[in-house]
Amino acid sequence: MANHVSALKRAAQTRKRTAVNRRNKGLLRASLRSFREVLAGGQREPAEKQLPQALSRIDKAVGKGVLHKNTASRLKSRLQKRLNKTAAA
Numbered sequence: 001m002a003n004h005v006s007a008l009k010r011a012a013q014t015r016k017r018t019a020v021n022r023r024n025k026g027l028l029r030a031s032l033r034s035f036r037e038v039l040a041g042g043q044r045e046p047a048e049k050q051l052p053q054a055l056s057r058i059d060k061a062v063g064k065g066v067l068h069k070n071t072a073s074r075l076k077s078r079l080q081k082r083l084n085k086t087a088a089a
Contacts, residue, residue: 024066031057035079044086051083 002008035054038047055076061067067075 021064021066024061024064028057028061028066032075032079036082039082039086042086044083047083047086051079054079 002011031054035047035050038050058067058072058075062069062072
């Protein structure tokens with residue numbers, strides 16, 4: 001356990017930051033999950049409406065430091081690819 005005032009403060013800051021990051025990461029994962037569920041249903045139109053929301057959530061996660069920009073780019077590319085694959089089928 002932290003004994004110095006500065007160490008106590010840093011521990012409190014870490015707890016607060018962890019809570020914020022967890023919330024942001026949870027919102028991101030929920031958005032991605034809901035998009036994938038709609039895609040799994042095979043319905044293209046609802047998926048097209050949900051894609052911009054998922055992409056926006058990914059961009060926000062990058063801005064908040066939850067995701068690396070390359071990871072976000074890869075995720076966005078894969079989501080778009082999956083949507084296009086349902087269009088072809």
